[in-house]
Amino acid sequence: MFANVTLSLMGGFVTTVQLFCLTLVFALPLGLLISFGSMSRITPLRALIKIIVWIVRGTPLMLQIIIIYYGPALVWGIKLPRFSAALLSFVINYACYFSEIFRGGIQGIPSGQYEAGQVLGMTKSQIFFKVTLLQVIKRVIPPMGNEFINLVKDTALARTIAVYEVLWAGEKFVKNPGIIWPLFYTAVFYLLFSGILTLLFGWIEKKMDYFK
Amino acid sequence: MPILEVQHLYKNFGSTKVLKDISFTLERGKALAIIGSSGSGKTTLLRCLNFLETPNEGKIIVNGETLLDAADHAAKSDAQIRKNRLHFGMVFQSFNLFPQYTALENVMLAPLLQAKERPDYKQKKREIHEQIEHRAIELLEMMSLEGRMSHYPHQLSGGQQQRVAIARALALKPDILCFDEPTSALDPELTGEVLRVIRSLADQHTTMIIVTHEMAFARDVADHVVFMDGGTIVEEGTPTEVFENTHNERTKAFLSRFSQNS
Numbered sequence: 001m002f003a004n005v006t007l008s009l010m011g012g013f014v015t016t017v018q019l020f021c022l023t024l025v026f027a028l029p030l031g032l033l034i035s036f037g038s039m040s041r042i043t044p045l046r047a048l049i050k051i052i053v054w055i056v057r058g059t060p061l062m063l064q065i066i067i068i069y070y071g072p073a074l075v076w077g078i079k080l081p082r083f084s085a086a087l088l089s090f091v092i093n094y095a096c097y098f099s100e101i102f103r104g105g106i107q108g109i110p111s112g113q114y115e116a117g118q119v120l121g122m123t124k125s126q127i128f129f130k131v132t133l134l135q136v137i138k139r140v141i142p143p144m145g146n147e148f149i150n151l152v153k154d155t156a157l158a159r160t161i162a163v164y165e166v167l168w169a170g171e172k173f174v175k176n177p178g179i180i181w182p183l184f185y186t187a188v189f190y191l192l193f194s195g196i197l198t199l200l201f202g203w204i205e206k207k208m209d210y211f212k
Numbered sequence: 213m214p215i216l217e218v219q220h221l222y223k224n225f226g227s228t229k230v231l232k233d234i235s236f237t238l239e240r241g242k243a244l245a246i247i248g249s250s251g252s253g254k255t256t257l258l259r260c261l262n263f264l265e266t267p268n269e270g271k272i273i274v275n276g277e278t279l280l281d282a283a284d285h286a287a288k289s290d291a292q293i294r295k296n297r298l299h300f301g302m303v304f305q306s307f308n309l310f311p312q313y314t315a316l317e318n319v320m321l322a323p324l325l326q327a328k329e330r331p332d333y334k335q336k337k338r339e340i341h342e343q344i345e346h347r348a349i350e351l352l353e354m355m356s357l358e359g360r361m362s363h364y365p366h367q368l369s370g371g372q373q374q375r376v377a378i379a380r381a382l383a384l385k386p387d388i389l390c391f392d393e394p395t396s397a398l399d400p401e402l403t404g405e406v407l408r409v410i411r412s413l414a415d416q417h418t419t420m421i422i423v424t425h426e427m428a429f430a431r432d433v434a435d436h437v438v439f440m441d442g443g444t445i446v447e448e449g450t451p452t453e454v455f456e457n458t459h460n461e462r463t464k465a466f467l468s469r470f471s472q473n474s
Contacts, residue, residue: 110308119300119302120321121297
């Protein structure tokens with residue numbers, strides 16, 4: 001029985017990991033783009049980005065998943081696959097959070113760093129890649145670690161639209177054959193995953209400890 | 213011909229007039245000290261020279277070449293501004309070293325990036341790299357930082373950081389080296405080591421503009437002193453003329469305030 005449950009949960013866990021990884025692949029670059037938009041000199045663009053970020057951060061992710069899954073079906077009769085709808089919701093939601101982290105990281109670099117690069121005759125892209133980028137990364141690592149671990153647990157919300165991830169795999173056993181411990185058992189998977197991430201981020205932070 | 217000629221420079225921030233009709237010249241190999249109280253426009257003047265600010269009016273001429281003419285509204289390209297900047301070196305009050313690079317890497321970074329633009333860079337990569345490293349080591353030795361080359365900025369004292377910053381500015385062989393209150397962020401006991409370095413540069417006839425609050429130092433090292441107040445040059449002359457024989461009331465008031473404070 002235990003082996004059976006474990007196997008079943010592992011099946012769901014694969015989906016969880018897929019959701020997690022794909023969300024990062026799309027949300028990280030999108031978040032960087034949004035952060036550039038939120039710092040743009042074009043006022044209407046900046047305002048638009050602010051409003052979008054406000055809406056996305058100001059409503060429950062669960063609601064966003066439901067709207068993205070059922071919304072297009074109601075309005076245009078387009079039915080997104082469950083996994084894609086969940087992924088899309090996560091990407092939009094996390095990109096907005098990431099964008100604020102990136103913005104903080106970029107704006108936190110003292111202007112003297114840019115100026116020092118400028119008076120040394122560097123181009124804008126040289127200043128970005130050779131001077132500020134690593135400093136920005138160092139600054140965003142701790143808040144990113146938090147978001148990554150949040151994302152591990154938020155993937156469970158995909159269950160709302162019946163994406164077969166680890167939580168749902170556990171819940172299945174509650175209905176049939178009526179045992180609850182597999183549901184509790186899913187916690188082990190989340191703990192393992194977030195534990196690995198915690199170690200990874202700790203290691204990266206340590207790696208970047210050589211400069212202040 | 214003077215190495216630097218500044219003609220009728222004006223700079224406004226909104227409705228605040230920060231620089232009003234600044235004109236002066238600087239001869240090759242001379243050190244110019246700019247003194248004046250905070251808010252008198254000294255730093256803004258240096259920032260204009262380094263193209264960190266764009267003057268509203270006026271001309272900046274280096275070696276007879278007009279680098280900037282505010283009346284010429286044709287927008288200068290980024291590449292042109294970068295080239296212009298290289299005539300000047302800048303040492304900031306807050307050092308602004310790059311924290312992720314060692315002292316040596318800080319000094320080498322800009323020359324390396326510039327070398328990459330050379331057409332023969334790919335073939336002579338090693339040789340060029342060695343030349344740049346050699347020169348950087350020489351400069352850091354000149355700053356008495358022999359044992360500190362592989363230290364990161366946060367492992368260095370303020371005085372050491374500022375000396376790395378001076379080496380970094382010198383690495384590009386600027387025509388004119390600008391210092392923006394180089395010792396104002398330093399503890400008094402660290403001020404001396406930085407001033408000693410600047411003094412030795414003056415002895416080697418490095419062309420310099422030094423914005424400073426160290427009056428004794430300005431008097432000692434500068435060939436020419438400019439006193440600024442309210443965005444204008446109130447008085448200029450040799451250190452003796454300005455510090456000892458001034459007849460200008462504003463200069464007198466400023467200098468007496470300073471001797472009271474120190």
